[in-house]
Amino acid sequence: MKATVSRLQANWVYGGALVGVCLLVLSPLLTAGWPLGERLVWLVLPVYMLHQLEEHDGDRFRLFVNATIGGGREALSVRDVFVINVFGVWGVMVVTLWLMRAVAPDWGLVGIYLVLVNAVLHFVQALVMRRVNPGLWTALVLFLPLGVWGLAEIGPGATPAAHTVSLAAVVVLHVAIVVNVRRRLARA
Template identity: 55%
Template sequence: MLNRLIANWVYGGVLAGLLLLLLTPLLTASWSEALTATFLLLPVYMLHQYEEHDNDRFRLFFNATLGKGKDVLSPTAVFITNVPGVWGVIGLSLYLAAGGNVGWALIAVYLVLVNAFVHIVHAFVFRGYNPGLGTALVLFTPFGAYALRQVQIAGGGAPAFHAIGLVIAIAIHAAILLHVRRQL
């Protein structure tokens, strides 16, 4: 059963993302703009993951390009990266922002913005499309910028929170590369 979940998580994710978008007005009616913008990053990320991981596209692309044909990124690694590593981190960021300082939302914001940056740089380096680039440009860039602005307006933009958010987002992406490097 766990193997099926690992192999098919992205399809549940895209459906959950669509449902979360439909429920957003009900769930976030009493929330601040900053918390609502942060919450929206989760379903937006889930839609991005569908473009990226449908039919195992990202893993196969990643193994062909960065892995140079070697199977350096397994389905389990992809699952761990995206479910606890993205959904869990965004959820934790939202909980911390709602329960304490809204600056904690910057963890989710930078997770989205760093991922968009990585997709864009990858497209320039490899001179072409990579799985997830479309939604990184169309969804991540505007939603991430909007959430960043809303957190800033809400008073959560202290330099320490920007640093924490950016370091965590970079660390998550770096962990993937370290895993791949060990596989090579």
């Protein structure tokens, strides 16, 4: 069982990319009758899975962070990357979609802010470091248009509290990653 878990942690991105393609192809069928804004939130999950392939193929992102931020030390482990992406992205999107469809469309803002914040962070990091980072291109080409369009569709009808809670939840997720990296580096 331990070997299976290790393989899942090391190779999750490839299964995710394949599932992402399947979800994209099934999207018209699965979201028939949904309002446009909710369809855009649905697309966050498969689009994110494709972004993750660019970002994590060949362990690219973890190695990049460990080299640039960690200075060669392990700032992110294979397990960290797995947990962040499977639970912090896929899991968050599953909960977001359920809440959006079962409780209120406003909950879809979590997914919209998830892609927008990630795109901004990729862009700012590229500017500050003056170099391309893993995931930059799909963040700019896929996340920004999807996020802006989704925000234009769902945002006007959502309450200020929904915007605040959704954005805060996404920021907390990203802060948790930074805290984990700093904790690991302090111990290294």
